[in-house]
Amino acid sequence: MASTAPMLTKFESKSSRAKGIAFHPKRPWILVSLHSSTIQLWDYRMGTLIDRFEEHDGPVRGIDFHKTQPLFVSGGDDYKIKVWSYQTRRCLFTLNGHLDYVRTVFFHHELPWILSASDDQTIRIWNWQNRSLICTMTGHNHYTMCAQFHPKEDLIVSASLDQSVRVWDISGLRKKHSAPTSMTFEDQMARASQNQADMFGNTDAVVKFVLEGHDRGVNWVAFHPTLPLIVSAGDDRLVKLWRMSETKAWEVDTCRGHFQNASACLFHPHQDLILSVGEDKTIRVWDLNKRTSVQSFKRENDRFWVIAAHPEINLFAAGHDNGVMVFKLERERPASAVHQNQLFFITKDKHVRSYDFTKNVESPSMLSLKRLGSAWTPPRTLSFNPAERSVLVTTPADSGSYELINLPRDASGAVEPSNTLRGSGTSAVFVARNRFAIFNQTNQQIDIKDLTNATTKTIKPPPGTTDMVFGGPGCLLLISPTTVYLYDIQQKKQLAELAVLGVKYVVWSGDGLHAALLSKHNVTIVNKSLEQVSTLHETIRIKSATWDDAGVLLYSTLNHIKYTLMNGDNGIVRTLEHTVYLVRVKGRSVYCLDRAAKPKVLTIDPTEYRFKLALVKRHYDEMLNIIKNSSLVGQSIIAYLQKKGYPEIALQFVQDPQTRFELAIECGNLDVAVDMAKQLDRPKLWQRLSTEALAHGNHQIVEMTYQKLRSFDKLSFLYLTTGDQEKLQRMAKIAEHRGDMTSRFQNALFLGDVDMRIEMLKEADQYPLAYLTAKAHGMEEQAREILEMSGLSEGDVRSPEMGKPVRPPRAIAPTYKANWPTKSAGTSSFEKALMAGGGEETAAAGQDTNGFVEEEDLLAEEEAPRNGHLAEEGEDDEAAAGWDMGDDAVPDAEDEDLVDVGAETTGAAGSSEADLWTRNSPLAADHAAAGNFESAMNLLNRQVGAVNFAPLEERFLEIYAASRTFLPANAGMPPLINFVRRTVGETDSRKILPLIPRDVESVLASEVAQGKNAMKANKLEDGLQSFQRALRLLMVNAAATQSQAQEAQHAIRQSSQYILAMSIELERRRLVGSTTTTADISSLPPATRKRALELSAYFTVVEGLEAQHTTLALFTAMQFAAKNRQMGSALGFANKLVEVGTNAKFKETARRTKAAAERSPTDALEIDFDSFTAFELCGGSYTPIYAGDVSAACAFDGVKYLPKYKGTVCKVCGVCEVGKVGSGLRLTV
Amino acid sequence: MDPFSPEGELLNIHTAFIQAQYPSVLSDYTTSDFSPTNRLPVQILQYRAQCALGQSDEVIASISDADARSTPDLAAVRTYASYLQKPSAGAVQEAERLAEKEGDNLSVQLLCGTILARAEKAEQALQLLAKHTGSLDAVALTVQIHLLQNRTDLALQQAKSARSFAQDALLVNLAESWVGMRQGGEQYQKAFYVFEELAQSPSSASAMSLVAQAVSELHLGRMEEAETALNAALEMEPENTTALANKLVLDAVTGRDIAEARTKLESADKEHEILADMMAKREGFHAAMAKYSPKFEP
Structure with a gap:
């Protein structure tokens, strides 16, 4: 059929x-x-x-x-x-x-x-x-x-x-062409006989x-x-x-x-x-x-x-x-319906299934609709009734029919429905919990039926209706090829109509307030009264749509998921490889059915549309949140904001100075504009800024821009209008210096300075004018002088009738002192939100207000280079104390200075190289070389917790002394001071660094080596001093390379261990009162004896000493113990000595001691020393700190201390505070 | 014709002066040998040489008030000598007065410029010196003042513009070298060549040149060579304070004890800048140190 x-x-x-x-x-x-x-x-x-x-x-x-x-x-x-x-x-x-x-x-x-x-x-x-x-x-x-x-x-x-x-x-052909290896004759024969050759002997292709x-x-x-x-x-x-x-x-x-x-x-x-x-x-x-x-x-x-x-x-x-x-051949859109968190859909096998959005699980089949319609026509629509838990399915087979089926309580496989109600109709939809509507296209009739499939009401739809969908509670949307009608079932009345072409699907928002009408190429968003909200056109076929909870419509085309806001703003969310039908969007997940009717979850990035939505709804907090938490920076969003009239928000996103400037001008944020103009420093920008600032009445910025632009006339006039007499005077001097007569005249007029005018006219050889000016202002003496100069007498001049001299008007209000007050409209609520939220933006915004506090500095800046300029040009003028604004032949260097406002801080004089050093380096040594002892100390304090600087005094001064040389120059002048660099080949001012005397290598070669020699020679006091010197030299030093820095760190560690070891041994000798190892201490009190023995034992366990020195310590301890009948300890030391000793003679002695001790390996005096447990020694009390014990350490040399020493100066280095945590000593830049 | 130009008769004495061969300036030239117009400049160079040798008293004595009144040059020399003898506000005021009144006089420019620069009135000094008309001495002084202010960029401009009109004059080379010593990098080596050439040729050698050579070598990191040059300078003038000061620096750089050099410098000039500076720094150190209150083990 x-x-x-x-x-x-x-x-x-x-x-x-x-x-x-x-x-x-x-x-x-x-x-x-x-x-x-x-x-x-x-x-x-x-x-x-x-x-x-x-x-x-x-x-x-x-x-x-x-x-x-x-x-x-x-x-x-x-x-x-x-x-x-x-x-x-x-x-x-x-x-x-x-x-x-x-x-x-x-x-x-x-x-x-x-x-x-x-x-x-x-x-x-x-x-x-x-x-x-x-x-x-x-x-x-x-x-x-x-x-x-x-x-x-x-x-x-x-x-x-x-x-x-x-x-x-x-297959023969394939073999021949895919096996190009040589074949033996036999192989060929075998192959030839295998395949049955056709009558022409062709074996490649046979019938x-x-x-x-x-x-x-x-x-x-x-x-x-x-x-x-x-x-x-x-x-x-x-x-x-x-x-x-x-x-x-x-x-x-x-x-x-x-x-x-x-x-x-x-x-x-x-x-x-x-x-x-x-x-x-x-x-x-x-x-x-x-x-x-x-x-x-x-x-x-x-x-x-x-x-x-x-x-x-x-x-x-x-x-x-x-x-x-x-x-x-068939529609591929799976029939589906969404109810709350459940999706009901019909699979390709015509099974009804559900999908849970919260659990992301698909149920097993609940129903089989095998017998619905014809075998090859899938059902078209599915309507779900949650109250009755029934579904209404339509199929286009048999020129349209529907079936009402109850879903089983639980899904237990594809069961054939037992009792179904059916009828003919092209569309069917539930309109109430116990009513559904059936539309029949052929006889243009809508039947409202109850759940027994009995017609309760019949409606005549508008002519030409092709489809019917849910239209909100008690309503239907009737679709004709050109129009959509909203029809109230109760009142049997058409409520509204809207002309929309070719609507195929309608998607209602979750709150039921809006619906999206989907046509082939259009999406029309309407409210529940069928009033159009917005519409958009796609060049590519629109397949499906679903509403975000926030009121954003996501729709799919053949190859994209897109979004549209209520206001019609739309954009692409992601691309699709295969066509899908959207059913639900939740957070970053879009749920959809693919063409095989399989539920799928796609991940999307909703940032863009959320941001735009927040913008539209003015939810600034949310915007702020989005800005902070996503990488939403790009040309498109900036362009979008600008286009939509939010330049002040766009400003927050932009880094590029040019764009920032444009945006700042657009939203009237002069502070930012000034900043950006300074960065870019182009006349065109200053020009625009001046116009904008003038419009704002911000004459301080106007003044600055005019200065940048060297618009002297404008500047003069600005001073005149703002009543800044003082600056006007300066302008006059500048004009004089520039030799610009017109400008001088103008400034003199502005100032009302008659003398100046006369002077200028005289200089310009305009004696008649000068005379008249003098005369007009009743300056007879001046007038006479001019006459004399011209060799004329008063009688020779016929002057016209003079009126009263006119004074230029005086500014009444001292406008120049402050900008015209403007209503503070600078911070939008968005910016406020940003401020409140803190973050970097706030800092930036805060700085902006400094914009023209710097302005005065700027003037000073300008003065300095200009003096130099003068000197060079040989133009003399004391009036040029500052402010030659000559606009020609300005050397480039000056311009750089103008731009680089931040770098130069000290007015006329540049910063000395020493300042550069401190700027270039985080090393204490470099700061010391620059003579900046305070910051050097500060650095050391932060890096290694240094607090006692007295031992470093000589080191600091030594470094400082080595930092500058004296170059004799002109007779009578003090020598030129030059700064000695360790970066000899470097000229980049950001990389130059001072020479630090006594580099790491030399410290290793002298102090450290001396210390070790002293150890060997048993001159412990000398050694102690050597190592301490080494520590101080290394603490304030600069390493050339990373590996050298590591060497230095190692040396610091080692030196401090030697200091510790030596201190322990010296302490023992002090107790015993003798330097020899064989001293008999039986006369001393037991506590002292015990302590002495302990110390000699501790001397052997200090780590990091060279093997030969450990040998010395062991030998000493062994001898001392043996002498004092501590045979157990002596045996331990002897064993260790035999094991690790480096000296044959000592080892020999050790063996003998061992032999003797083994006879009765007991200690006469119990001491606190366990050679089998690892411990470190407290640098203050010389007592053990076992692993796991609470301790404090020196951040510089790493020596540990008992907690009670916390806060005191480390006894090993003598500089740092015990227990203070530092960032670690820096030796390389 | 410029009397200082290569053809001029002042060339030799001027060269000797800028090479700091002051004894030669005084003994090898007599004013009467020169043409009348050049006698005054010679006289002034000799006075300045005397000042440089520390004989300011004699200079002051030999210039009478009348001479000073009639000739601004001499007035400037007298002021200069008195300032060198003992820096005083009066001398500075006098220099300012001269600068205002006789600003076009080269001697006034140079000498008063020096005084002003030393009195930390660099701006005024620069203004005064800017009035010069093609004097390399003025350029050299300007360069030094710029360097004093750490304006290497401006100093470089000065030196460059001087080179454009004076080509390879000794003072231009020197001025460029001074700038180069600030710039560093390759410029160190260039400066070294200039100083070395001066220091090593017997006709131009002076303690000053040797010191300059030593300093450039020190900056280049060639400590041994620097020491040799410094020792040579000290041999020539054992009391040369600049040489002694640099010796101290060299000792510090090479990690030797600086006490010996310091003592020597102290005996030569108790108030030498480096000593005062070191003293100030030591005080600064103590002040900075006092901000920390280390606790010692009870």
């Missing part, structure tokens, strides 16, 4: 007769070869013609894309096979050989082969890599119409007008089966993608199905239906269907298993010539007399 549902056409082209079609395996492209000799490349998704290839002469019948390479092949009536590149858009080469029309061409799926079938009765295989013919298959005795490779095996099937279908075995059954010529033949099946179509109007095994092949069945020549046929790539086309203008779909017709589509006027299937997705293309159509 064939249904005649409308065809789901996706694309149609108009052209001359299409003879060949090929789908691109990945891209949405089809190649169409035309009877008119053209090959077209279409994007069927966008509906655009990408390219045309016209090199064939006459009709092109065969066409095929290569699976992986950017190639395609075509064959035409000019007997030629052409291979093309669609990237370079040209024919790469032509394969010649066929002697008649080429009917079909196909690429092999893996080998570089092309298979062609031709009217010259041959089938040929070509290698397109070496462009050669590798096999010609003869056998058909009429035109061969079609030949195809088997998708997996080494088989070919061909169809011919000789009424036969042949299957060829080409395997000849299938006869068609009564006329066969036009097309195809293999099944997986099963051993073949389908063929012939001029006998039949489509025949064949099956084959290893050894034979036979006809299975025939599909009868075409009433004209069947021109092409193929197997559905995924489903058990056969598709065929014919000259009877129909496309027919057959059930593969039952061989019955499933569907047929008829075209009015066009005969079909060819059909092709997309290898992956559910798409087919058929070529006819007037072009090509791309279509799919």
